[in-house]
Amino acid sequence: MKSAVETLNPTRVRLTVEVPFEELKDSLDAAYKKINQQVTVKGFRKGKIPARIIDQRFGRGAVLEEAVNDALPKFYTEAVNEAEINPLGQPEVDITELKDGETLNFTAEVDIRPVIEIPDYSGIEVTVDSIEVTDEDIDKAVEELRERFASTSPVERAAEDGDIVTIDLEAKVEGEVLEDGVATAVQYTIGSGELLEGIDEAVTGLEAGGEATFTSQLKGGSAEGKDAEVTVKVTAVAKRELPELDDDFAQLASEFDTLEDLRADSRKRLTGIKQYDQATQAQERVLEKLLEIAEVPIPEKLLEDEINTRKHNLEHHQLGQMGLDLAKYLEIQGKTEDEFVAETKEAAVKGIKTQFILDELVSKEKLNVNQEELTEHLMRRAASSGMSPDQFAQAVVEGNQVPMLVGEVARGKALALVVEASKVLDTNGDVVDLDDEDETETAAETVEAVTDADAAEADEKGEDKPEA
Template sequence: MPACVRRCVRPSETTTTTSGHARPLCRRLCGDPRQNPGISHQGDRTVKSAVETLNPTRVRLTVEVPFEELKDSLDAAYKKINQQVTVKGFRKGKIPARVIDQRFGRGAVLEEAVNDALPKLYTEAVNEAEISPLGQPEVDITELKDGETLNFTAEVDIRPTIEIPDYSGIEITVDAIEVTDEDVEKAVEELRGRFASTTPVERAAGDGDVITVDLEAKVDGEVLQDGVAEGVSYTIGSGELLDGIDEAVKGLEAGGEATFTSQLKGGSAAGKDAEVTVKVTAVAQRELPELDDDFAQLASEFDTLEELKADSRKRLTTMKQYDQATQAQERVLEELLKLVEIPMPEKLLEDEVNTRKHNLEHHQLGQMGLDLAKYLEIQGKSQEEFDTETQEAAVKGIKTQFILDELVSKEQLNVNQEELTEHLMRRAASSGMSPDQFAKAVVEGNQVQVLVGEVARGKALALVVESAKVVDTNGETVDMSDDEDETVEAAAETVESVVDGDEAKGEEKPGA
């Protein structure tokens, strides 16, 4: 639910503070008016409202409020001011209204009353107009006459009207699922490597050896504050450290050192070329266990090596099936978006672009020790290219949310407790929190409906994928209807990545 926003509007001539100085009227509007079903017209209401369409995604509400409609808010204003001020000769909270008017000005009371009444009056106007507002409105008090009337306007973005086309004709091609013997051998070798042992040796280091090194990085001749590390363990050939280190350390014995140039991947000088000095303090030979039934029993629950290999093939097939399903969802979504023309709310797009840039700069890149300039340098992008890409991604995210929300409504898709719980568990795992911690944070942040929306959009996308024709690169038809629960959750994850945005996707970084 959107946070409350305090916005000031043009002051009335009768609007004064308790010190007698003029002050703009301010008000707070919170949340989505559609989520306040308890507020509605009752009896013979005399509040008048009209809607003017400014463009397909923005409207202006004009509201005329007879002064008697402010009675409850005026009473509340006097009561609130009563609790805040002291007047000699009167007990706190028992100051007559006429005395408050005389001492502090009627304008102060009117300001408090209008601030109290505006959210309800705005919500009533929204409900009567049957519009779906997006974000906070821009409210302007156009007239406030004490004892007569309150008139105001509210401009707000709205969801555009969307016609869902026939999507059953979507056709896409995905990669075929192929697990080769080489894939299986590689997986078994990786498992074998986890059970390797090391034996210290007195010789020059070579491929596959495990060395212990001290590192020192300089940029422009100065040692970086975060450019010194000691006792680092590294397997030659693994590619897990700096580019160029393998060539530098090969042939060195314990006590030997070398200097090489490498572009730093992180830290205070990320993206810059550094002069790195590496000193080898120990060399150990890596010894792998024999590939036999004994290894299978050591490394797994299987009795034979053949059983272990068969399980590895099965796991690789499952992984490729998941990748294929994700690819299908992404490509179907791309085709679906091409079928629908959606006008874009300008203010919503501006806010989304700013949010994406803020999240990238202050969360993702901050945790990587990078700023935007260094990130763009590493990516080989100009500021203009980055701005264009961010804008395009924001447009895609908003359009995706609009069309899938419309599909949820059209197809009357509901989210049950089991689906919501499964989604919550996955989101908790990806955030590094326990399910209980994550659930508490969701409830306290009033984000339950956000999670429900994510699952519902996943169901909508899964529905479109199921109706699409999906073939692989071998020309074989791919059945996308298997295991509905996993399909929906995978689709929800695909939608989240598009709607939420992840500009640094693919970079080495902590989860944002």
């Protein structure tokens, strides 16, 4: 077999392959055998039909087509290996010449990973938020904890802001009660804004047994978006009682004996959260700088596939779970379809560039992923997916997704390497010393968010079987 490679542009090549006909022998034998099992010819046992009879009855062309489709993947793979290229996606194959008994010639155009020069990233400098936990931050955290331990008790008075009322609702549109417009025994906290617009004003001041009618635009259901006349009846009023902020509360709500110890733990916890946010911010901003100074050509077909995958995932997974379609989503976001397409393309380009340059860094720096790092990443991915580690690991293995997880961790290590070499300052002008222990895992999360794991691996399927 002879092959040659022609570079069409930095991300696409054309392979020209010439195959001597004798190299098709195994595929021709397999084609005759396959056809033998599929057809019946009077006078011959199944599977025992001579080749010349198959040629006469069904045509030599059918056999050649079967043989060529069987052989193409092998010849294509040999040409790829000989050319030492990294294909992306399925090639476009064109058989330019097929002479029975003489030769098979074909071309295969395919996108390839571009050759990337890693820029000098040692001069990257970014600024991130400083870590400041104020007394007000601690007060808010303790108050949120206090809210979780609030109790309720019935009262015989008019409902006030913050009270919990039990209500019955009936919604009419154009004088007709909606089939899905009736609800009973609904508990609602006045001022929470969790139900219909106008309901707070309607129930405030009502005692148990009180009733009011108001007009509101429906947020869901069969008459979503229409104005409805809503009748609300209060059947019970209860007040919320917060526990006293003292040592007894600390013992009730935590493992600490004193309120002072609880507040100290809140400060420590909030500091940890802000440190994590600061590390993530540093990685995001360093990555932005790296992408600015790196030249990364984008394969057109890969970009098209990435855009389509991101759009599909949004429409059929994320929005589907929320009961929205794309049109409603764009309306809520206040975006036009053109703006959505432009933003999706921008995100796809960023994701592909990120993957390409970090993969190149992984290769250049010979970064490896050990079992501990992979297990830690798997545990985090399992937690975020709502699955147990065992369930998630089984799904990963069954879906042949282990290389995807390894790639995520490796790219995280590559980004951590760039961050380590960069200068990170906080808004006070102080140098930020990031925690090396957690940096790789948070970097993997940052990369995952940019590349969109569901779509980013599309380019790894580069050896799909080509057919004529």
